[in-house]
Amino acid sequence: MMITALLVPVVAVLGVVTSLRVEDIDMDWVHRQQASCRHMPFPKVAYVVAWAGPLLGLTAMAVCVLLARWIRRRCGLRLWDTWPGLLAFVCAMLNVPPILLELFMLWTTYSPDMSGPILGDCG
Structure with a gap:
């Protein structure tokens, strides 16, 4: 019971960390495009990390429900x-608001950037 109870906060924190990692991947991608002065494909690992956030957040909720039943x-x-x-x-x-953040980060990963990439001074 103790291990299962401690699993809930650990998985919840991992969900938040992975969702925040999506922003780091995106900014790194933008900087690499600007440095190379060309359009580059969006990294596929960003999609995996974006899906991991909400899945971990919802897993923490499911573990809590299963613990309550047990x-x-x-x-x-x-x-x-x-x-x-x-x-x-x-x-x-306390994990309910972070789940909303994780879902928002997932949505932003799939939404197109309307401003387009700014490649900087490539002349």
Whole structure:
């Protein structure tokens, strides 16, 4: 039970970190295009990382629900009646806004950049 309860915050934090990594990949791609003065294809790893964020966030929520069901069946207690369950519950509730961030980062990965790439002074 303890390991499962600690898995919720770890997976939730990993979801946020991977979603923020999408922005780093995008900025690195822009800088490489500007340095080479040509259009380059968008890195495929950005799509993988963008999908990993929401999947990890939703996995944290699913682990919390499964832990709640396990505690209810095994001990006859509610999730927040045990301190590991309370930790998992609080982390899961705090994970709701980051899931929205992760979904937004996924959407921005697939949305076209209307301004177009700015290659700088390539003359």
